[in-house]
Amino acid sequence: MQRVETGLRTETITVNMGPQHPSTHGVFRMIVTLDGETIVDLEPVMGYLHRCQEKIGERNTYLQNIPYTDRLDYICSMSNNMAYVMAVEKLAQIEVPERAEYIRIIMVELTRIVNHAVAIGALLNDLGCFFTPMLYALEERERILDLFEMASGSRMMCNYMRFGGVRYDLPPGFMPELKSVVAALPAFIDEFERLLTENEIVLARCQNVGVLPPDMAIAYSCTGPLLRASGVNYDIRKVDSYSIYDRFDFDVVTETNCDVYDRYLVRIGEMRQSVRILEQALEQIPEGEVSVKLPRVFKPPEGDVYHRIESPKGELGFYLVSDGGTNPYRYKIRSPTFINLTVLPELCKGHKVADVVAILGSIDIVLGEVDR
Amino acid sequence: MLGLGILKGLSVTLQHFVETYLSDLKRFPHRYAPQGRAKRLHPTERGIFTLQYPEERLEMFPRFRGALMQLTNPETGIPKCTGCGICARSCPVGVIEVVRASEKKGGKFVPESYTWNLASCLFCGLCVESCPFGALYHTPEYELSTYGRQKGELIYDLDRLLAWGQKYAPDGVPPVEKEK
Numbered sequence: 001m002q003r004v005e006t007g008l009r010t011e012t013i014t015v016n017m018g019p020q021h022p023s024t025h026g027v028f029r030m031i032v033t034l035d036g037e038t039i040v041d042l043e044p045v046m047g048y049l050h051r052c053q054e055k056i057g058e059r060n061t062y063l064q065n066i067p068y069t070d071r072l073d074y075i076c077s078m079s080n081n082m083a084y085v086m087a088v089e090k091l092a093q094i095e096v097p098e099r100a101e102y103i104r105i106i107m108v109e110l111t112r113i114v115n116h117a118v119a120i121g122a123l124l125n126d127l128g129c130f131f132t133p134m135l136y137a138l139e140e141r142e143r144i145l146d147l148f149e150m151a152s153g154s155r156m157m158c159n160y161m162r163f164g165g166v167r168y169d170l171p172p173g174f175m176p177e178l179k180s181v182v183a184a185l186p187a188f189i190d191e192f193e194r195l196l197t198e199n200e201i202v203l204a205r206c207q208n209v210g211v212l213p214p215d216m217a218i219a220y221s222c223t224g225p226l227l228r229a230s231g232v233n234y235d236i237r238k239v240d241s242y243s244i245y246d247r248f249d250f251d252v253v254t255e256t257n258c259d260v261y262d263r264y265l266v267r268i269g270e271m272r273q274s275v276r277i278l279e280q281a282l283e284q285i286p287e288g289e290v291s292v293k294l295p296r297v298f299k300p301p302e303g304d305v306y307h308r309i310e311s312p313k314g315e316l317g318f319y320l321v322s323d324g325g326t327n328p329y330r331y332k333i334r335s336p337t338f339i340n341l342t343v344l345p346e347l348c349k350g351h352k353v354a355d356v357v358a359i360l361g362s363i364d365i366v367l368g369e370v371d372r
Numbered sequence: 373m374l375g376l377g378i379l380k381g382l383s384v385t386l387q388h389f390v391e392t393y394l395s396d397l398k399r400f401p402h403r404y405a406p407q408g409r410a411k412r413l414h415p416t417e418r419g420i421f422t423l424q425y426p427e428e429r430l431e432m433f434p435r436f437r438g439a440l441m442q443l444t445n446p447e448t449g450i451p452k453c454t455g456c457g458i459c460a461r462s463c464p465v466g467v468i469e470v471v472r473a474s475e476k477k478g479g480k481f482v483p484e485s486y487t488w489n490l491a492s493c494l495f496c497g498l499c500v501e502s503c504p505f506g507a508l509y510h511t512p513e514y515e516l517s518t519y520g521r522q523k524g525e526l527i528y529d530l531d532r533l534l535a536w537g538q539k540y541a542p543d544g545v546p547p548v549e550k551e552k
Contacts, residue, residue, distance in 0.1 A: 064464035067496030132385060153435035153510070159496045167501070171435065171551055195384045198377030296502075 012040055017356065019048050025122065026367030030344075030356065037352045042345040046338070049371035057331030062088055062163070062298055065331065070157040072335065073369040075118055076111040078104075078148070079311040081161040086242065087307035087318040088163050092300035094292060100165035101244045102285040106178070107148070107160065108309075109274040109281070113185065114141045115312035115364075116225075116267040117192075123264065123361035124196065127205050133195060140188045143181050150174055163298065165291025179282060185275045193268060206261035210347040210359035213258060220343040224314025224336050225270065226363060228254045229262040236310040243309075247284070248277045260362040267364075270312075299326055313337050313364055333372055337365040432512035434547040437497045439513040440488050440528070441536035443506070446544045448478050451534060452507035455483030459499035459508055467493045486530040491521055509546040511536050 018029035027048035033041040053072070057065050069084045070077035082104055089096065096104075118141060121134035145155040150171055152160035160167050196202050212222070217230040227234055235252040237245040253269030255262035302324040308317035314336025321330035340363050347359050423430060432438065443452045455472030473484035500508050513536065518525040524532075540546065 060464050064462070064498065067464060067494050067498065070496075136388075149436065150433045151435070153433070153437040153497060154495065157495065159498075167497075168435065171433070191384055195381045199381045200374060200377050203377070 010035070015353075018045075025360070025365055028365070028367055028370070030360075032348075032353065032356065034353065039348050039351055039353065039356065042348045042356070044341060044344055046341070047371055049367045051372070053372040054331050054333060057333075058328055061326045062300065062328065065328070066161065067157065067159045070159055071368060072333065072372060073311070073313065073316075073337070073366045074156055075366055076115045076312050077156060077158045078107040078111040078160060079309065080316065081158065082108055082243075083307065083309045083311065083316045084318050085161040085163055086309065087305055087320055088300060090307050091303060091305040091320055091322055092163070092298075094164040094294070096164055097289040097292065098286050099169075099288040100290045102281055103151075103166050103170060103290060104161060105243060105245070105248075106278060106281050106285070107151070107158075109277050110144050110147065112274045112312040113271050114144050116271050117141055119312075119361075119364040120192070120196070120264060120267055123260075123358070123364075124202070126357040126361035127202070129201075133192070136188075136192065136195070140185070143184075147174065147178055147181060150177070162291055164294055165289070167291075169290045175282075182275060182278045182282065185278075186272070189268065189271050189275070196264070197268070202264075203261065205355075205358055206264060206362075207257070207259055209260045209351060209355050210362060211258045212343060212347055216343070216346060217258075220339070220346075222314070222340050222343055224310070224312070224340065225263055225266045226314065226340050226343075228252065229266045230258040231256040236308060236315055240308070242307070248280050250276050260358050263362040263364075297326060299324060304330075308334070311336055313366070313369075314340055335369040335372060337363070338370045338372075341365055341370060432514070434551045435510075436512050436514075437495045437500075437510045439490070439511050439516055439536065440499070440533060441509055441511045441540055441546075442486065442530065442533040443509060443537045443541055443544055443546065444534055446542070450478045450480065451482055451530070452505050452544070453483050453486065453530075454481040454505055454507075455486070456481070456504070458502050458504060462498045462502035464496065464498065465492050465494055467491075468499060483530060486533065487523075488528040488533065489526065490516060490528060491526045509537075509541065509548065511540045512547070513540075 012033050012035050015032045015034055016029060017032055019027040029045040029048070031043040031045060032039055053068060056068060060068065065084060066081060069080040072080050088094075117137035118134075121137035124133040125131065148158050148160075149155045151174060152158040152167065212226065212230050214230045214232050217227050217232060222230075223234070223236075231254055233252055233254050236242070237250075238252055250273045253266050253273060255265050300322050302322055304319070304321040306317055306319045308315050310316075315334065316336055317334035319330070319332035319334065320328050323329040344360065344363065347363075348356050351359070444450065445452050453470075455470050457470045457472070460466070460468040460470050467489040469485070469487045469489075471484045471486075473482050476482070497510065500510055520526070523529065
């Protein structure tokens with residue numbers, strides 16, 4: 001390459017970021033071609049955490065797959081559970097009791113708050129604001145994880161949902177605890193916003209970085225906060241409503257500037273909407289059964305099914321083919337972060353090296369789900 | 373004004389800093405004592421809520437999925453397990469191995485050997501869920517690291533599982549069943 005203006009001969013250099021790099025959120029490698037500090041090309045390399053999840057899914061029975069879905073996106077195991085369980089329910093046409101639906105919504109919305117708080121904390125970590133926002137996020141997450149542990153027995157690998165309901169009813173003492181956590185959440189989000197939203201350093205690092213135009217976002221099948229920050233009003237809870245989301249009053253948060261900062265704003269907005277859903281669910285939750293009785297050897301009928309939900313990171317779908325036996329013939333996971341990640345080279349071109357970590361943080365990947 | 377946002381943010385961190393010491397002062401004699409714990413973990417409480425781990429421990433919730441235990445029937449003193457192997461078949465990773473004894477004991481089947489391989493256990497709880505005799509449950513035990521992986525360390529046999537059953541459910545009723 002010849003620099004015309006100076007007449008100096010320069011070359012691009014190739015830098016490996018990762019797989020052991022603190023900003024890559026796990027084992028993920030980016031082969032970055034640089035011209036000085038500017039990125040000419042970027043190639044994501046995935047697969048370091050591949051563990052044959054889909055093949056294991058074919059070996060396991062339908063029930064045995066639930067603990068494996070916990071380990072896809074280990075930050076939001078409850079929503080992974082829900083997506084898989086709802087796919088199987090659609091296949092076997094199982095009716096879910098009213099109370100179980102409400103419990104599921106409560107758990108999934110709590111998961112969304114946990115995920116967005118951690119995503120923002122990790123983004124700020126990547127930007128160099130070491131651990132202050134992250135620890136404030138973790139403090140709130142800790143209280144929510146306590147609720148998960150109380151209900152399901154485990155903090156992160158919840159394994160709580162079952163076909164036709166949930167594993168157990170809510171324990172005594174859960175509801176008052178949940179109410180006090182939900183009541184404290186708006187104050188936490190306000191404080192988070194006071195800390196970050198108008199901060200000039202955050203603005204300087206995030207605004208006009210990693211701009212993803214709406215048509216490109218749609219062309220790359222991006223979903224979740226990434227797509228909504230590009231101004232596309234697309235939320236599966238609204239456009240293809242599942243479970244009982246049509247009973248709740250909430251808005252889809254969209255922003256129009258398509259950059260890293262707007263993805264942050266969308267996440268903050270979604271946390272507020274989740275609190276709204278939680279408040280309504282707390283008022284409406286009925287008494288009653290939480291699961292239906294299924295035969296010990298569960299065999300859904302022959303057929304195939306695809307079910308998708310709006311997981312905190314985007315569209316999470318499960319495609320199952322059943323041959324009428326005890327285990328799926330094919331078990332395919334459409335994971336949101338894997339598909340969102342394919343747009344990374346486009347976002348990074350023309351930016352500086354330091355912006356790559358900000359853009360990657362704003363996509364909010366979890367490698368357990370990317371590589372499966 | 374440039375820098376106002378940063379100052380606003382710094383006021384939040386300062387507030388947290390002060391609150392931590394104020395809430396320490398409020399519970400003055402008990403900073404690290406177990407009495408302070410319930411209050412410190414309460415959602416409305418501000419400040420840091422670090423648990424001083426080796427000195428004070430969290431009490432686990434009744435549903436907590438820790439190590440496994442085998443229950444004994446308190447009346448007869450015979451293990452409730454019949455060695456049917458449903459738990460072994462329900463396990464997604466196959467960490468349980470059961471052999472049923474050829475002779476009955478006290479009119480019921482009993483296991484001859486029962487091994488649980490902690491090393492590759494998922495702690496998913498499907499074995500406990502599937503047990504039709506209510507013999508297998510979780511303990512609140514979570515400090516399970518060992519220095520080796522042979523039998524008696526990471527591989528648990530029936531005697532060790534029964535001993536835990538005696539410790540956590542001497543009356544044959546585990547904590548999770550007493551919840552209500």
